[in-house]
Amino acid sequence: MTTTSEKLLNIENLVLHFKTSTGSVQAVDGVDFELGTNRAVVILGESGCGKTSLSKALLRLLPRNVDKYSGKVILQGTDVMKLSDEEYRQNVRWVGISLVPQAAMNALNPVLKVGEQVAEPAMIHLGLSKTEAYGLVYKMFQHVGVPADFVSRYPFELSGGMRQRVALAMALVTSPNLIVLDEPTSALDLLTQANIMNVLKRIKHELGTSFILITHDIATSSELADEVAIMYAGQIVENGDAKDFFPAPLHPYSQMLMASVPRLRSDSDPMFITGQPPSLMNPPDGCRFAARCPFRFEKCSQEPPVFQKGNRKVKCWLYQ
């Protein structure tokens, strides 16, 4: 067991709630996990489980209507939650953690050339001159597979796949140890998806970066994952190595999730999970999956703690 200080990232009880006109949305409600160096974790979950909010919580991209934001985010030994906004901006943003957003079209400034946008963080955070920064840009473009002359193009001149690669190059330019990717392939066609995943695998191998890949696309992400975390109703319900997880998911929700993926060679129909995920505004007491869980019993009316099963963690009374 690796100790905490060796881990790249250690998240404890991360909470992010939003105020809305109808109530408080508890999008991220006590998330814990760890991530080592050069490791990729995939955070899987349905829509509405709080995944994108998790990426915002990890990157301190808070909207105006924040109700609660707390917890510990220990990045390379420092709890970055304690840093002021300015310290965070200078020391953590992009140099510590960077982001590849969903649907990169809108994530790129339409009136700036892509080269400029990729060079920006290098100039700001690494103090490079324009020429030096652009040198990095070309290098990054090479890594992700974007032709060099695209540097002087505008986002609208690029195809979807190209834009996503540019976003990836941008995320890499300051050589952060951790990149968060929020649904990096869901807006792309299958071929491009495969391409991007290949690029990610190569970068992980060549640059030693760690990834947090947040998605609902189980199939594609399984290629990259070293570890898997399952998110449900704002919480992480299962956590473990990918090679342990995929053959045998532990949490009932994970099991039903995996069973719902259609298999190429299978006689049985994919399963579906009855019911709806609980509202993030009024999460139920006790285990949040209990209402839909076929294995529930009386203990489930209390919220289960996280149980350790070898290297794996499960938030379910079945594993007490």
Next chain:
Amino acid sequence: MSVVANTPVENVVVKKSLRDSTFLRVSRYITVRLVTLFITVVIGIYLTIMIANMGGFVDRIIKGEIRDRVTQSFLVNPAYKQMDPETRKNLMQEQIAQEEERRGLNTPIAIRNFNFLSNALTLNLGRALNLTSDSGSKQVRLIILERLPATLLLMGTSQLFLFFSSIFIALSLSRSYGSFWDKLVIALSPTSAVPPWFYGIFLILIFAAALKVLPFGGMVDSPPPSNTLDYAVNVLKHLILPGISLVLSSFFISVYNYRTFFLIYSSEDYVDMAKAKGLPANSIERTYILRPTLPNIITNFSLLIIGLWTGALFTETVFLWPGLGRTLFQAIGQYDIPIIVGSTIIYAYMLALTVFLLDFVYVLVDPRVKIGS
């Protein structure tokens, strides 16, 4: 070491032909645009001329006026009393005919309109019928040029102040969404439903009639102060109330619109990305919020420039401000067609020019826009 990159073949081909045909494309576009704008101006002016003549209706009015005036002058003039009725009547007819000739009422209206049109288009503005410039000339060009500075002064100061202050304030408001000032501006925005001259009346009531600290109207005291400094101060004093009316009427809605506008632009995803990248706040504001809004702001600014010319007809009238708006109003009251046509054609040309230039400005400012799109 690049993975098979997504370089579609079309990109390369398009780029090449793009370079070659850019010149042709641009020149074609410019020609088409100029021609369309010109036709638009022509039709617009012609319509205005037609309305100003009201299809001969105005002629009847003017003829009636002439008849009345001449008859009256004859009745009053003792010299004519001696004459016998026959001679007097002939003399009257002669004078009436002369007047009609002078007013151009003898040429058929279609031809007259056409003459007006062609003269107007070539900026040969002719002579006014009734109005005169302060220097005594009846040349429309001079009359307009004379009244122009007053309008420019009033509109210029108020509109420019409005423009820059609302953008500046809106920008800072967009940062503090939901704050007290934000709510205040939202609450006060409906006050812009009230036109400037209306505020003017209240302001006159308070400051001129009741408190007696500011003048009722006009641009300068009469007799005006002799030395330049006093003159300038005096003009400024007269500028206050009409200026405030104009600003007050548009201020809150202007701030609100820009604030909403900036808010929408600052909730774009790429602004979030800029924040995530750790760019400093003022850099984000400049490059990620303001830059994309430039086309819009420039459009507004150019509309402002156009508006400077038309002036505020009612506000100038209420404040007796000697500008073009008031002149136009007086001209209408006196059926002074040349002036009406004169100011309209200049406005039309200014408008066409601004619209035309805007196309090119957009290209400079927004990379998504290309000439001819």
Next chain:
Amino acid sequence: MNTPQNSFQKLLQYPSAIAGLFVVFALVAVAVYTMITIPYSEAIRLWRGGEDVWYQNPRFAPPAWINYFSSKKYSESFAVSTSKGQIEKIVTPGNGGTSTIEMIYPFDFSYDEYPQEMLIYFASTFDEKQPFISIELSTPDDRTIRIANFAVGNEFTYRFSQDEKLLAKLRAEDVIPALFTLPDGNAPLKGTYQLHIIGTTFEPDSDINMEFVLHGQVFGLAGTDHARRDLTLPLLWGVPVALAFGLIASVGTSILTMIIAAIGAWYAGWVDELIQRITEINLVLPFLAILIMIGTFYSRSIWVILGATILLSIFTGAIKGYRAIFMQVKESMYIEAARAYGASSPRIIFLYLIPRMIPLLIPSLVQSIPAFVFLEASLAVIGLGDPVLPTWGKIIQDAQSNGALYKGYYYWVLEPAILLMITGLGFAVLGFALDRIFNPRLRDV
């Protein structure tokens, strides 16, 4: 999608919207009330005025309620007559067909300012011999002033202030103040005065009737103008006129703009181009100047102005906005489905495209009402208002041309101005709130 009930509930969340709604409802109520109690033809007749309509009122009189706010009390106006039984009339027949008709009217004068004028309108019936009148005024301190005596014909008007003999007798500069002060005092003598008229008729069927009119310094709810007209008439009638003009112009313009934008977006091609060109031409035309020209050269009738306003307001930049949205909607699935089943173009435009737009229409419709209301008022202020209609703008114009601001008749300008403000602001505030509900781009903000 917002249902009407849904939207209404959301609207009520904004206190400003509630205020706006309240104002709008109040205005509509006043308009309806006015049109019922003072029907149109009656209003026109009254507004046209004339001596016989408004003679009872003073001129340039502020409203009577300023007395509540003023330390100096201004004399209030009144008019009483024998035919309405307001004046005590005692007929005492005498000999030979004569009779003495006594007409007595006591009234209070407890003001600090004197009336503008006092008049008595006599109407008598007789065959040959004119009746004879003797007028006396008793003061609170029991003096009796002999005012005048004369013979009256069928109709006779006695104006106190014009009586030279009386003036000489009182040895004063003005008749009326002199009547109401002590002989050697300066301040008005307050108390109950009594007008005592003794009439003598010389024939059996001869009769005298009188109307006593006192033009005070103040009058009524809203005051009077230069033609003695009670300002409550145009103030009240201004409401339906302003509402009608604002609503018709706004609704007409919005609907027509939308229809034309839809047609342009749907048919595209040369139809679209044509509409764009017309819009550009319209941009060149000087809107206000043209309206003023139409009003000056052609007709000031409010319908003509209304029509011209709508016509000039349709082809504006708003078309581009609607057109853009229609272009988007045009590509949507259900439009394709409609084409597939063979719906005709007009059908698609009117049944599919346009109903989609109506929610977007509503805020801009309401928000443009104040502009049109003020436009009508502006035209009236410069003298191009409808010649027969009593409107708020007309009041301001009358006030301006009579120098109200210089002469201190502030009420004359303030009353219509405040009503205009309230109307404009009410609709503006309501439209603003509606915008925040219906405008999709504002919802996230």
